[in-house]
Amino acid sequence: MRKILFVVACSLVAGSAFADPPKPDPGMPPLNPPTDPTAPTADPTAPVTDFTPTPPPVTTTTTTIETTTPVDNPPGAPVPGIAASDTGFVPYQPVEAPGPYSYAWHDPYLASGIGVGFNIGGGLTGFTDRAMRNTVSSNVGGLWDARASFGTHIPIGLDVGYIGSAANINTINGNANGTLVGTTVEAALRYNILPHNTINPYLFAGAGWQRYDVQNMHFAQSDTGMAPHDDVAEFPMGAGIGLRDLSGFNVDLRGTFRATTDSTLLQESNGNYAQLHSWEASGSVGYEF
């Protein structure tokens, strides 16, 4: 930091006299041109007075201005001691956006820096086990889901989701129909293949808990290998694709296979228990920041 001391001397002079008159500029006409001897005298008869002008009192003011020149700071950097809000000056901070194929672990264009999103949606689901497919009225049932994603714009993220499903149960001869209601809570790590691209394909795998409840079925008057409910651990895995824009709006499409631990929900007449492995094809919309 270098300090420059300026001393300014100002003289306030009355009349045409200077206490220390400067040398005239050759290019400028003199303020008091020399008297032309040939010029007529205004009034030769007028008494000549030896006039000696009296210089006015001279007032000298000395002002010291101390300034700081930010010669060591880069352009745009705030001046120490002076807040930007005080000056109205918003410092420009250059931001380098990750390229679409970047694997950077930070996205400066997002408030979260990593991409945090919330989505809701729905889709289709079905069992892969033959016995379960034959138990529900259709091979394809409906599902609804809600998901929070942490790290949609970095290579590795985390999805936490709830998935609900419902399927009609056709039991016997059109009677004792019920509804198989599934509830799933799961978490999965997601590998974002193009984390900073507008279109981001991703893979995921995780673990969770799944419960099935049989509702509205006439258990009391039937002989059935179907339990009223069952809880299993489940392991989702699959792939998806996220479509997003700068506004934060995003659309997510995904396909999932869920492997489950052994279930006792449905026992067949051969003594075997049906497995609850299932698939899902779903879409959702949401917002990320």
Place this chain on the structure above:
Amino acid sequence: MLALTGAACSEDPSATAPFAHVVDACAPIALTTTATGAELASVAQATALWTAVGVTGPGEPGATATISVAFVPSTPGVFGFYDDADLTLEISDALSDDQRAIVIAHELGHAFGLLHVPPSERVSVMNAGNLAIVPTADDRLAVAALWGDCANR
């Protein structure tokens, strides 16, 4: 262990059961079916299973109630159903001969007003999902608790 009351039939057993209609297990009951062959034989076998433990209503002549038995397609985990609205036993057509007789006996138990018995409580033909257990002496006591002891009616 259930107590054998030997008392008179409950005046209204259905009042404590979830069924719209039940039948007196000790009164003569006719089982009707259009089935033939092994399925028809299973109906007779189920009747014999209850008679063997002293529940004598099924198969007795001079029936005062009729229960129809139908063999129908079902989903893999559903073996039988007692349709209490029209006194019909609907039995899966995918069962083996032995399983079929036991499921008919199970559904007859519902027609008598019996509810499911948890396996942890006792072994019973009324265990949910039962495909192997025939009516037991305790099942006879359960019937007697509703309708009295058939031998002393």
